[in-house]
Each structure stands twice: as C-alpha cells, then as structure tokens.
Amino acid sequence: MSMKTKTARRTLRVVGLLAASTLALSTAACGGGSAQSDPNTLTVWWYESPESAMGQSWNAALEDFKADHPGVTVKFEQKTWDQIQKSGQMILNSNDVPDVIEYAKGNATAGNVAKAGLLTDLTDEATKRGWLDELPATVQTVGRYDQNGLMGSGQLYGIPTYGEYVSVFYNKDALAAKGLAVPTTVAEFENVMKAFTADGVTPLALGASDYPITHLIYQLALSQADKQWVDNFQFFKGDVDFNDKAWTYAAQTTADWVKKGYISADSTGIDAENAGTGFEKGTYPFFVSGSWWDGEFKSKITSFQWGTFPFPGSSFAPGSGGNLLVVPKNAKNKELAYDFLDDTLSKKTQNAMGNAGGVPVAADASAVTDPVGQMAVAGFTQLTDADGLAYYPDWPVAGYYDVLLSQAQSLVNGTSTPQEYLDAIGKAYDTGRPATK
Structure with missing residues (x-):
C-alpha cells in the first residue's frame, strides 16, 4: 500500500x-x-x-x-x-x-x-x-x-x-434488510447507495482528511482505465492526460456523489481511523479501503456480518506487494x-x-482456512491473475500525496471544481515527473 x-x-x-x-x-x-x-x-x-x-x-x-x-x-x-x-x-x-x-x-x-x-x-x-x-x-x-x-x-x-489491495467493505446485514444485492456495476452501486440516502443514511464511510479519499478517486479513474493507462501514469511509459475520460470521470463522479449524499461533505474532517470506526459501528454500510483493515474488522465487528467485493465495473484496484x-x-x-x-x-x-x-x-490457498484470510487471498489472487494491481496514486512523483489530498479535500468540500482539481494534480504530476522519463 x-x-x-x-x-x-x-x-x-x-x-x-x-x-x-x-x-x-x-x-x-x-x-x-x-x-x-x-x-x-x-x-x-x-x-x-x-x-x-x-x-x-x-x-x-x-x-x-x-x-x-x-x-x-x-x-x-x-x-x-x-x-x-x-x-x-x-x-x-x-x-x-x-x-x-x-x-x-x-x-x-x-x-x-x-x-x-x-x-x-x-x-x-x-x-x-x-x-x-x-x-x-x-x-x-x-x-x-x-x-x-x-x-x-x-x-x-x-x-x-x-500483498494489499483496495476493495469495497460492506455490511451484509444492512443490504439484506433492504433486499439489496451486491452491485456489479457502478450504476447498480449508485442505486444501492440511493436506497440508503432515501432513509437518511450516508452510505460511504470516507476519511477525506486522510488517504481514503485519494484511493477512492483513483479507484473511480481505474474503473475507466486500461493497463496502458496504468503503466503511463505509474511508470511514465507514455503521456498522461489529466483531462482524459478516466480522470474526468473520477473527478466529476466524486463531486456528484457529494451532491447526492453518497459522501458527506463533512468527511474532510474525518480521518481514516474514524471512517473505519464508523463502518465498524454500522454507521455506514460501505467503506472503500484496503485489506489492511481485515484483521481489525475481524476482531472488532461482532454486531453484523461483513464482507468485501471488488469495486463495481473495474478490472483494476489500488494495491501492490x-x-x-x-x-x-x-x-x-x-x-x-x-x-x-x-x-x-x-x-x-x-x-x-x-x-x-x-x-x-x-x-497454498487450500491451507488457508480462516474465513477472512480466505476472502483476502481470493481477492488478491483475482487481481494478480488478471494483472489488476494498479499501485497507489501518490507513487509516481515525490510529494504527490500532499497535493492529491489537499486537492481532493477541496473537491469534496466544494471549494474547487472538478476541472480545477484536475488542473492542479496534473500540474504537480508534470512538474515532478522525472526528467529521465
């Protein structure tokens, strides 16, 4: 991670x-x-x-x-x-x-x-x-x-x-109570989240004062990306256009999800730890984050059944060795x-x-008998078999994490437009890109 x-x-x-x-x-x-x-x-x-x-x-x-x-x-x-x-x-x-x-x-x-x-x-x-x-x-x-x-x-x-990878943690009991199935497309995911907002529930736990918001936006971009896109962004194998379909979709969708109540604008005051705790308490039915939470959720969540699913409609996920x-x-x-x-x-x-x-x-997958371990191994294997690990958005250039985080916070709280967000992260990337590449 x-x-x-x-x-x-x-x-x-x-x-x-x-x-x-x-x-x-x-x-x-x-x-x-x-x-x-x-x-x-x-x-x-x-x-x-x-x-x-x-x-x-x-x-x-x-x-x-x-x-x-x-x-x-x-x-x-x-x-x-x-x-x-x-x-x-x-x-x-x-x-x-x-x-x-x-x-x-x-x-x-x-x-x-x-x-x-x-x-x-x-x-x-x-x-x-x-x-x-x-x-x-x-x-x-x-x-x-x-x-x-x-x-x-x-x-x-x-x-x-x-290994480690990002997926969607979800409250199985909360979905079952509404008769909802695990979504397999973004459209289905949005419909499921809409069902919760109709009852006054913010569906997505999000720590926007910390790394989870950078992972979520990157995951949204990955849902519209291919392997060449990942290689260009992470390893400088080609040009990177921050006004392309993937980045534009990610920025606009994030802003839209705030407006629709899927994400709280107040999440800029919530860090990763408190977002995870909110999911543990059942306050939020979904949490887009990484496998590093598995052990904590395994030991602390006792009031409901939980699981994970791949981000809907995406062949790639943030993650790595x-x-x-x-x-x-x-x-x-x-x-x-x-x-x-x-x-x-x-x-x-x-x-x-x-x-x-x-x-x-x-x-040896057959020797892993712990249910949480089995779930983690299956998810990671699915990604590695498909060459779907897309690493993390802050990796390419030095100091990029701080830029991604501050600009994401401005996007979530509405002080920046999606275009202003894209312009800012694009400028920082181009400035920091190694001269050798």
Whole structure:
C-alpha cells in the first residue's frame, strides 16, 4: 500500500512505547548500535506490529530459522515505521547495519537507497532460491528499481512477502434488510447507495482528511482505465492526460456523489481511523479501503456480518506487494539473511499469514482456512491473475500525496471544481515527473 497506509499508522500507535529505540537507531548509524558483525548472529529489524498478520508470520519464520540454525543467535529489534522513514538512509549508509530490515517500497524510499548503492542486489539469489517463481510479477514490481531508482523494472532489491489491495467493505446485514444485492456495476452501486440516502443514511464511510479519499478517486479513474493507462501514469511509459475520460470521470463522479449524499461533505474532517470506526459501528454500510483493515474488522465487528467485493465495473484496484524486506549492502551476514528470507516465503509461513487474516503472496490457498484470510487471498489472487494491481496514486512523483489530498479535500468540500482539481494534480504530476522519463 501507499506509505500513507493504515498499517503504518497503526504500527506507530501499537509500538509507540518502543520509541525509545530511536536512540538505538541513531547510535547504530554512528557505528555503535545493536546490529552485530558476529558471523553467528542474524540481526533483523522490522516495524510491523506484533499483532499484525505480518508480525505474527515473520516471528514464526524467525522461530523456523532458529530451529534450522542452532548455532546462530537471532537478534530481533522492533522498530516503528517513523523511525525507519526518518533515519533509514543514515542507518543503511553506516557500517553497523542489521542483516535484514523492513523498508518502505516506492521511488522516494527503497528506490532512493537502491540508487545510492545501499541495498544488496537480490536478483541472482532470488533466481537461485526460486523466489521469482513464488512471487507474482505484479508483486515483484515493488521490489525492482532501475539505475535511477524508479520502481517497476531493473534489479530486485527487496522481497515483498505480503500483498494489499483496495476493495469495497460492506455490511451484509444492512443490504439484506433492504433486499439489496451486491452491485456489479457502478450504476447498480449508485442505486444501492440511493436506497440508503432515501432513509437518511450516508452510505460511504470516507476519511477525506486522510488517504481514503485519494484511493477512492483513483479507484473511480481505474474503473475507466486500461493497463496502458496504468503503466503511463505509474511508470511514465507514455503521456498522461489529466483531462482524459478516466480522470474526468473520477473527478466529476466524486463531486456528484457529494451532491447526492453518497459522501458527506463533512468527511474532510474525518480521518481514516474514524471512517473505519464508523463502518465498524454500522454507521455506514460501505467503506472503500484496503485489506489492511481485515484483521481489525475481524476482531472488532461482532454486531453484523461483513464482507468485501471488488469495486463495481473495474478490472483494476489500488494495491501492490507489501513493504520490503531488504538486505543492506553493508550487511555482514548475507547468507543468513537469505536463509531467513527463504523462511518468510515458505508455504508454512505464508499459510500462517493467511490464517492470521493477512494477504500472503505465496500461500497454498487450500491451507488457508480462516474465513477472512480466505476472502483476502481470493481477492488478491483475482487481481494478480488478471494483472489488476494498479499501485497507489501518490507513487509516481515525490510529494504527490500532499497535493492529491489537499486537492481532493477541496473537491469534496466544494471549494474547487472538478476541472480545477484536475488542473492542479496534473500540474504537480508534470512538474515532478522525472526528467529521465
């Protein structure tokens, strides 16, 4: 998911008590930290919360690693997303680094340090160990960077062990009470939402002070797009016209949905967390957001039945492989690191992730028995099989998220027209587009 994902935000909250380890990060960057050079020690850092599907499955992978390497000491340190985001390059540029570290995907993060020569090229190792056979091509995309640090091609510098994607969460009981079926076209979706507004209910939970509004508008554009459109926008493979059918439809439909009451104009004061909570409480029957909510909804929603469906009429969805496990260039124990990465991609670990409610990328689907995990795996597999992961709208250019969010808020609250919205995001994109492309 985008770096503005709920996973990252929740991690900051869940492991906030570990913020004192910032000192350890700073010390490590200066050469005196806890990342050891002992050849019989594997040092691993990540920021996924212990309760998350990723945290649970990676911890299980560490236990498997220990069992297979009885003479090796494993030193694991829980970090926060914010720590790595702020200090990651400084850490990687030191001589005292962990052997494996979780790093955010994207041009401005993993791409930047790959370009700087701070990550180990994993291409040959991935070929030898069969990782390329396990990872769908669309999932590998987030781990590949060219010589300019641009994502999508070039060598493999990071391993995504999980996936994420956006769909429509819905309250099954609320639809059943009205005798409504799951919509398969946008027209049907609008008719279903209209049935709720007729009863004074705002159908769509939306956090327009946060990433969900940027995902919704992008999803609307994707419903009118094809693969070439996605490649042009994300990877600069062709011209991008922000007045084309897809972008125009997305901007105009968003404005229309506000006017029709499908979206509240007050949603500009609601963040992602409160939008999700509104869905959990049954206040809103629909929520367009990502699979990173699955675990929370699984544990917190007890008063109604819920599920997901693909955004109606769209072959594409925002989504991607997850954040990366990378091996720093200066890592001292790379063979041990590779062995651990092997364990994270094992069927045992991947199946465990699915049964914890996560989205594994190399699981045996028949071994995932948890209903939420089955739902997530099925949705992700459907998208990867159809090459339907369209990444996130803020990825192409640096600083684009802030532009997309502020302009989307103006569109929702009515201070900007759809055309003004398109002009603003188009200008920012063209200004930030890499000169090499």
